[in-house]
Amino acid sequence: MRPQMSDEEFDAAVEDALTQIPEALAAKVDNVVIFVEDRYTPRPGEPADTVLLGLYEGIPLTERGGEPWSMPDQITLYKESILDICSSRQEVIEQVQITMVHEIAHFFGIDDQTLHRLGWG
Numbered sequence: 338m339r340p341q342m343s344d345e346e347f348d349a350a351v352e353d354a355l356t357q358i359p360e361a362l363a364a365k366v367d368n369v370v371i372f373v374e375d376r377y378t379p380r381p382g383e384p385a386d387t388v389l390l391g392l393y394e395g396i397p398l399t400e401r402g403g404e405p406w407s408m409p410d411q412i413t414l415y416k417e418s419i420l421d422i423c424s425s426r427q428e429v430i431e432q433v434q435i436t437m438v439h440e441i442a443h444f445f446g447i448d449d450q451t452l453h454r455l456g457w458g
Contacts, residue, residue: 347373368407372411374414391415392412392440395444412444
């Protein structure tokens with residue numbers, strides 16, 4: 338059964354999940370902001386039924402040049418899509434953690450194909 342969570346409860350679950358990301362990994366993530374939205378809105382040219390749990394937007398470390406400054410990269414978590422596939426608060430925390438690791442991996446330049454192969458798809 339899909340858990341019901343207010344925005345505040347979901348934000349608290351996100352915070353719980355973030356504390357479980359290995360410190361060595363979290364310490365290497367810099368200039369990234371995290372947002373929560375209800376659902377992903379497909380972009381022009383994407384299938385209307387596209388569902389994402391999270392999205393990384395930015396310039397991966399592997400593609401950065403010598404820019405003296407850059408806007409923060411962004412990771413967006415999609416609350417309703419995550420709740421749709423979970424049946425408890427603990428599952429929400431676990432799925433947020435998996436989704437965050439997946440999106441952080443994109444920050445480091447790891448592509449979806451590699452993530453799927455490693456079990457983080």
